[in-house]
Amino acid sequence: MRLVVAQCSVDYAGRLSAHLPAARRLLMLKADGSLLVHSDGGSYKPLNWMSPPCSFETIEPDEAQASVGVTEVWKVTQRKTGDALIVRIFEVFSDESYDLGVDPGLTKDGVEAHLQELLAAQVSVLGDGHMLVRREYQTPIGPVDLLVRDATGASVAVEIKRRGEIDGVEQLTRYLELLNRDPLLAPVQGVFAAQEIKPQARTLAEDRGIRCVVLDYDELRGVDVGHTRLF
Amino acid sequence: MRLVVAQCSVDYAGRLSAHLPAARRLLMLKADGSLLVHSDGGSYKPLNWMSPPCSFETIEPDEAQASVGVTEVWKVTQRKTGDALIVRIFEVFSDESYDLGVDPGLTKDGVEAHLQELLAAQVSVLGDGHMLVRREYQTPIGPVDLLVRDATGASVAVEIKRRGEIDGVEQLTRYLELLNRDPLLAPVQGVFAAQEIKPQARTLAEDRGIRCVVLDYDELRGVDVGHTRLF
DNA sequence: ATCTTAATTTCGGCA
DNA sequence: TGCCGAAGTTAAGAT
Numbered sequence: 001m002r003l004v005v006a007q008c009s010v011d012y013a014g015r016l017s018a019h020l021p022a023a024r025r026l027l028m029l030k031a032d033g034s035l036l037v038h039s040d041g042g043s044y045k046p047l048n049w050m051s052p053p054c055s056f057e058t059i060e061p062d063e064a065q066a067s068v069g070v071t072e073v074w075k076v077t078q079r080k081t082g083d084a085l086i087v088r089i090f091e092v093f094s095d096e097s098y099d100l101g102v103d104p105g106l107t108k109d110g111v112e113a114h115l116q117e118l119l120a121a122q123v124s125v126l127g128d129g130h131m132l133v134r135r136e137y138q139t140p141i142g143p144v145d146l147l148v149r150d151a152t153g154a155s156v157a158v159e160i161k162r163r164g165e166i167d168g169v170e171q172l173t174r175y176l177e178l179l180n181r182d183p184l185l186a187p188v189q190g191v192f193a194a195q196e197i198k199p200q201a202r203t204l205a206e207d208r209g210i211r212c213v214v215l216d217y218d219e220l221r222g223v224d225v226g227h228t229r230l231f
Numbered sequence: 232m233r234l235v236v237a238q239c240s241v242d243y244a245g246r247l248s249a250h251l252p253a254a255r256r257l258l259m260l261k262a263d264g265s266l267l268v269h270s271d272g273g274s275y276k277p278l279n280w281m282s283p284p285c286s287f288e289t290i291e292p293d294e295a296q297a298s299v300g301v302t303e304v305w306k307v308t309q310r311k312t313g314d315a316l317i318v319r320i321f322e323v324f325s326d327e328s329y330d331l332g333v334d335p336g337l338t339k340d341g342v343e344a345h346l347q348e349l350l351a352a353q354v355s356v357l358g359d360g361h362m363l364v365r366r367e368y369q370t371p372i373g374p375v376d377l378l379v380r381d382a383t384g385a386s387v388a389v390e391i392k393r394r395g396e397i398d399g400v401e402q403l404t405r406y407l408e409l410l411n412r413d414p415l416l417a418p419v420q421g422v423f424a425a426q427e428i429k430p431q432a433r434t435l436a437e438d439r440g441i442r443c444v445v446l447d448y449d450e451l452r453g454v455d456v457g458h459t460r461l462f
Numbered sequence: 463a464t465c466t467t468a469a470t471t472t473c474g475g476c477a
Numbered sequence: 478t479g480c481c482g483a484a485g486t487t488a489a490g491a492t
Contacts, residue, residue, distance in 0.1 A: 024329075
């Protein structure tokens with residue numbers, strides 16, 4: 001990894017056009033040729049970048065550029081899409097390279113799959129007497145997160161999301177349409193379960209007779225969590 | 232901005248849990264206290280991070296940590312959400328700070344809003360005799376991108392996307408359902424316009440009687456563009 | 463390889 | 478400020 005702190009301007013031409021006027025920035029050049037242009041604020045997204053696979057080359061500035069103070073020009077291009085990133089460097093404050101090796105990678109815990117697992121183990125959260133039929137119940141248009149039977153034995157299709165938005169309601173609606181054609185299952189009730197449900201999604205869901213259930217992750221995980229604390 | 236290259240392990244506890252085993256990485260500490268952990272590959276997304284606003288503190292390693300070689304512990308916390316990132320440092324290879332100042336920011340050109348603007352000015356692209364009624368025609372469930380009348384005077388609702396996927400078709404379907412309840416507008420024809428339309432989206436749209444139109448950005452922009460070339 | 467879906471999404475716009 | 482939708486989304490999993 002090569003880290004360059006420099007006064008520079010940046011232009012991107014590809015799926016859109018973008019321009020960064022000259023300023024002091026960090027240029028991060030990764031081993032795969034990709035380039036990130038970071039400022040000293042904002043979130044993790046760079047001001048501009050080029051994703052791998054891409055090729056890096058350094059160009060001598062032409063006379064016009066040199067006359068306005070450009071000492072070096074970087075050109076990073078993506079072969080496939082034709083996207084190009086041009087960095088014009090006016091002054092370099094630091095230029096260091098490091099060998100970081102390959103990263104062993106991240107392990108995660110607590111995403112949607114985990115929510116599904118927890119809810120499957122406690123479908124009674126959805127209502128007294130509910131029983132799990134199957135997780136990932138297969139249909140021709142994709143799997144329903146949970147298929148459940150309520151206390152009366154009626155079928156319930158559950159769509160689980162971390163954040164419940166309109167997309168999820170549409171998805172569940174398509175499943176319900178299909179499941180309700182099956183005489184062995186129909187009538188199938190829909191339940192939209194999420195840690196957080198957006199008002200628009202709730203409105204749409206209820207308008208379609210789909211019940212909304214807000215999930216409490218900590219509660220699902222159990223009171224006596226005993227999960228490792230970091231500090 | 233402080234750049235530290237170090238052998239370190241990272242743990243995140245917040246909306247989910249995540250762990251990075253010890254390896255050589257770049258730690259980017261921004262002026263707002265936010266932290267990015269980058270490896271020497273992948274795209275612009277860090278392996279792990281903490282978004283602002285957050286606070287940074289350094290902790291002395293306890294005996295157990297010191298005994299396995301931890302020389303320093305960083306703790307970055309977000310007040311609001313309670314998220315915490317813990318970086319355990321084993322060895323520092325470089326530690327440099329730079330004053331980058333505030334970035335003037337990015338200017339963009341060529342996104343969806345621009346497509347809508349261009350198409351609004353040339354609705355005849357949708358068919359001979361088409362006339363624009365309104366851009367961003369308001370409905371109770373959100374604005375329709377373009378409301379148009381065709382050569383016969385019939386209403387046409389246009390949904391514009393950069394990339395046309397199923398979501399967009401669903402969105403347009405909801406609008407059409409609503410607009411067709413209005414006797415002053417009905418019957419309203421739907422047009423799904425995008426630079427690129429995914430096969431599944433096209434199938435769904437056509438199945439619902441929605442016409443698909445592929446937009447050519449360069450063509451909409453006009454032949455004599457005269458846009459600045461980068462190289 | 464292509465497509466679908468989630469994301470600690472981030473980011474901008476508008477009410 | 479909160480909500481909603483787009484993004485040069487990126488990234489992971491399934492087909």
